[in-house]
Amino acid sequence: MELILKETIDTLGEEGDIVRVKGGYGRNFLIPQNKGVLATKANLTLLEKEKSAIEARKSGQR
Incomplete structure (x- = not known):
């Protein structure tokens, strides 16, 4: 099953993956x-x- 992540999950990936x-x-x-x-x-x-928008949130968190 393929999903788009809505938030970062350490074991899976980042938001938008x-x-x-x-x-x-x-x-x-x-x-x-x-x-x-x-x-x-x-x-x-x-x-x-x-x-x-996702990229902007990611760069703001770093």
Whole structure:
């Protein structure tokens, strides 16, 4: 299952990364806790539009 991370998770990646996880981990933990969304075409399009805002937040945290 491929997800787009909505926040940084130490063991997976940073906000905006597209990651592959096992189905149960995605369905039962990441998606319900609003830490990730499915990597559908619509969500990937939204990610591209928000990429600059994500990069600004990342640089502000460092």
